[in-house]
Amino acid sequence: MQPQPVAHPVVKILIVEDQRRLGQFLKRSLTERAYTVTWVQTCAEARDALCETNYDVIILDLGLPDGDGLDLLKEWRKGGFQEPVLILSARDAVDDRIKGLDVGADDYLAKPFSLEELLARVRSLLRRQSSSKETVLKHGGIRMDLLGRTVTQNGQPLEMTSREFALLEVFLQNPGRILTRTLISEKIWESHYDVDTNLLDVYMSKLRGKLEVEPGKPVFKTIRGVGYQLL
Numbered sequence: 001m002q003p004q005p006v007a008h009p010v011v012k013i014l015i016v017e018d019q020r021r022l023g024q025f026l027k028r029s030l031t032e033r034a035y036t037v038t039w040v041q042t043c044a045e046a047r048d049a050l051c052e053t054n055y056d057v058i059i060l061d062l063g064l065p066d067g068d069g070l071d072l073l074k075e076w077r078k079g080g081f082q083e084p085v086l087i088l089s090a091r092d093a094v095d096d097r098i099k100g101l102d103v104g105a106d107d108y109l110a111k112p113f114s115l116e117e118l119l120a121r122v123r124s125l126l127r128r129q130s131s132s133k134e135t136v137l138k139h140g141g142i143r144m145d146l147l148g149r150t151v152t153q154n155g156q157p158l159e160m161t162s163r164e165f166a167l168l169e170v171f172l173q174n175p176g177r178i179l180t181r182t183l184i185s186e187k188i189w190e191s192h193y194d195v196d197t198n199l200l201d202v203y204m205s206k207l208r209g210k211l212e213v214e215p216g217k218p219v220f221k222t223i224r225g226v227g228y229q230l231l
């Protein structure tokens, strides 16, 4: 089995950066710190990524092969996307910074930058965010505290691995929705790890073992050939 990064369901970061080496470096550095990272290289991919899911922080380069990051940001703000955006750019003049902040960036970091500074700024954006974000998810007697990283069912604490926690969070974020195997796998595992979907069944059965303790009271429904649903 291939090594797998620690799942961190709470914090999702989107990196929009066309420079390959920098993008890889950022992705690796942030993944090592247990963030869930998506890295894209063009405006088009960034648009798609943001339509598919929401992110806690977006790190945005400005000079992109198919457009300007500033235009992308303007478009997002107009469209009502509130995600915190940290601009990462070689354009270092005061004017450029002001322009970036004016169109809705939350922070601006000039290249070259130190990784430690970038991480500190990401943490600061997350702190600003967390006060307004839902931190407790509840459904049918299950209660998940995202900050405390605890789960209870009918008041009884449940022990969970970080993977099981991540998996359950996906369901609690989408109660009643049928979630496809692909969607679940993508949310839990980095897509480039090329997940064997059998692994998902293994984790689902572990999760069920912990949650489906009352006979005749299933918590999940298996939709054959499709995926799962939190009842």
Ligand code: CA
Residues within 6 Å of the ligand: 017, 018, 019, 061, 062, 063, 064
């Ligand atoms: Ca660039």
